[in-house]
Every structure is written in C-alpha cells, then in structure tokens.
Amino acid sequence: MPELDRTPPYxxxxxxxxxxxxxxxxxxxxRLPSVRQIAEEWQIAQATAMKALAALRADGxxxxxxxVGTVxxxxxxxxxxAADRLDRALRTGKIYPEDEYAVIKAAELAPAPxxxxxxxxIEEGAQAIRRHRVTHNANGPVSASVSWFSPDLVESVPSLLMADRIPGGxxxxxxxxxGRRAVNAVEEASAVFRAxxxxxxxxxxxxxxxxxxxxNVYSDTNGEILEVGESIAPEGRWKIHRTA
Known part of the structure; x- marks a missing residue:
C-alpha cells in the first residue's frame, strides 16, 4: 500500500x-483506477477517491x-x-515517454544570444552548441525547444552536434x-506571446x-550549468507542477 503523509490524502x-x-x-x-480501487489501495473513503479523480478531470x-470509467x-x-523530462531521464534513462518523440531540426554551432x-x-555572439527540436505525439507537434551548450563540449560530447535523437536525452x-550529471532544473515562464x-x-x-x-537551466552536482533552453507550446496545453 502506498504510504500516506501529512498531505491531504486526496x-x-x-x-x-x-x-x-x-x-x-x-x-x-x-483507464485510471476506479473509485473503489483507489479507496482500497490507499485505504481512504470513496468520497475522497472521487475527489481525486475529479481533480484530474479538472486538470484536463x-x-x-x-x-468505461475515468480514462x-x-x-x-x-x-x-523541462524539469519533468530531466526527472524522467534520471529515473528511467529515457527522456521521452512512449507516446512522444522529438524531431531534431538543427544541431550546430551558432552565435549565442x-x-x-x-x-x-561566454561572450555575447560567441559560438555555442545549439539544438533545435520539435516534440510530437500521435496528434502532431506538442512543443518546440532550442537548447544551448558550452562550446567546450564539442569534442567531449560530439553527439550534441549530430541531428539525431539522443535516446536518453x-x-x-x-x-x-x-562525467557531469545534471541533477537540478530551474524553469522560468513568461506571459503568453504571439507565434x-x-x-x-x-x-x-x-x-x-x-x-x-x-x-530552463540544467545544472550539475556542483551547481555548474550544463544546458540552457527555451521552449514554446501552443494554446491549450498545461504544465503540471508537483511536489515530492
């Protein structure tokens, strides 16, 4: 049975x-677990289980x-x-779930903004590694992003300059x-822009x-920056934040 803490059970x-x-x-x-299954698995009241499923529906x-039930x-x-993807990569070794994939549109050295x-x-306008990708699922494009990396990685990580998908990200x-492991992701969001x-x-x-x-910014165990990026998503998509 999953352990409950002081966070409200639902x-x-x-x-x-x-x-x-x-x-x-x-x-x-x-199909998501039924109200009865949730109530039994977490040992909570069925009304509480119903509230949890209602919250997921409200989140879209x-x-x-x-x-059928709730799907x-x-x-x-x-x-x-970006934080979701890093978290998944650290836990599973894969950055994309089975229903998503990335198309790499560019992998090059380019002037850094x-x-x-x-x-x-580095100096503004100096060459840095730039990777431009579009993420898709079965319905089409989900998001687009551009990631930037230090030019010092050209020799040690040549795959960053190859227009091929990197399975583990x-x-x-x-x-x-x-040998430097990304362990932290910081994200910032701006107001809605026009494409x-x-x-x-x-x-x-x-x-x-x-x-x-x-x-977003990915950094290693010493707080040194490994990757910075900018992403866009179309209207109607929601980013879900969660706490541990």
Whole structure:
C-alpha cells in the first residue's frame, strides 16, 4: 500500500496519478483506477477517491467515459516541462515517454544570444552548441525547444552536434562524455506571446496564435550549468507542477 503523509490524502492520490501520467506510465486512453480501487489501495473513503479523480478531470488530464470509467486524456492538453523530462531521464534513462518523440531540426554551432551567453559564461555572439527540436505525439507537434551548450563540449560530447535523437536525452550524453550529471532544473515562464512564422511552422499553428514560452537551466552536482533552453507550446496545453 502506498504510504500516506501529512498531505491531504486526496492530494497524495492526485500527485501520484499525475506523476504516472506525466511519466507516460499511464498513456492517453488508459483507464485510471476506479473509485473503489483507489479507496482500497490507499485505504481512504470513496468520497475522497472521487475527489481525486475529479481533480484530474479538472486538470484536463482525464475524462469520464460512460460504461468505461475515468480514462487518461492528455495528448491534447499536457505540456511536459523541462524539469519533468530531466526527472524522467534520471529515473528511467529515457527522456521521452512512449507516446512522444522529438524531431531534431538543427544541431550546430551558432552565435549565442545575450541571455544564453550570460548563463554559459561566454561572450555575447560567441559560438555555442545549439539544438533545435520539435516534440510530437500521435496528434502532431506538442512543443518546440532550442537548447544551448558550452562550446567546450564539442569534442567531449560530439553527439550534441549530430541531428539525431539522443535516446536518453542530452543530459545522458553529457554525463557519458564528461562525467557531469545534471541533477537540478530551474524553469522560468513568461506571459503568453504571439507565434512568429518560425514558431508557427514548428507547432503547426497560425502566425499570431498564442504560445506559452518558458526557459530552463540544467545544472550539475556542483551547481555548474550544463544546458540552457527555451521552449514554446501552443494554446491549450498545461504544465503540471508537483511536489515530492
């Protein structure tokens, strides 16, 4: 039986089921445990179990299907954050769940913009490694992102400059090449922007459509920055935060 702590029981159930959905353990269309199953597994009242499933429906992660129960509905609503992906990579060795994949649109040396240069400790406009990817699921583009890396990694992590998917993600490639392990992710979010032509092409939307913009920083055990990135997601996708 899962252990309960001082967090309200229904929230603990919600957090655990959210984790399974974000990780891809529960895929789109999978049936969630019934009210009775949840009540028995966590030893809570059925009313509390009902409240947990209602919270997942309110988050846009599930819906009720007559004759079936509550099923996962996340392909059109969920925006997996950079922190989610790092967490999954550290625990499973894979950065993407089974229902998602990335298309690498560019892997190159390019002039670093000012905010990237400041974080990487290089001069603005100096060459840095740039990887541009678009993440897809069965419904099409989910998000697009550009990650930047220090030019010092050119020789030790050559895969960063190859336009091929890295199964364990860029953190695993960096760890394999340098021994430095990404253990922390910090994310920032901005107000909604309007998609420019390049962003619209990536996401399959119209120029001027609203997009969510976020920035992330991965750092190692010494607090040294390994990767900085910027991502966009189309309107209607939600990033789910959870506490341990």
């Amino acid at each position: 929230l603990q159930v919600v957090q655990e089921l959210r984790r399974r959905i974000v990780d891809g353990e529960l895929a789109d269309g999978d 992660l599930a819906e009720s299907v007559v004759g 996962v509905r996340s392909q059109r609503t969920l925006h997996r954050s 000012a905010w990237v240069a400041d974080l990487l400790g 860029t953190p695993s490639a960096i760890e394999a090449g340098t 420019n032509s390049a962003q619209a092409e990536d996401l399959g939307i119209s120029v001027g459509d609203p997009v969510y913009v976020g920035r």
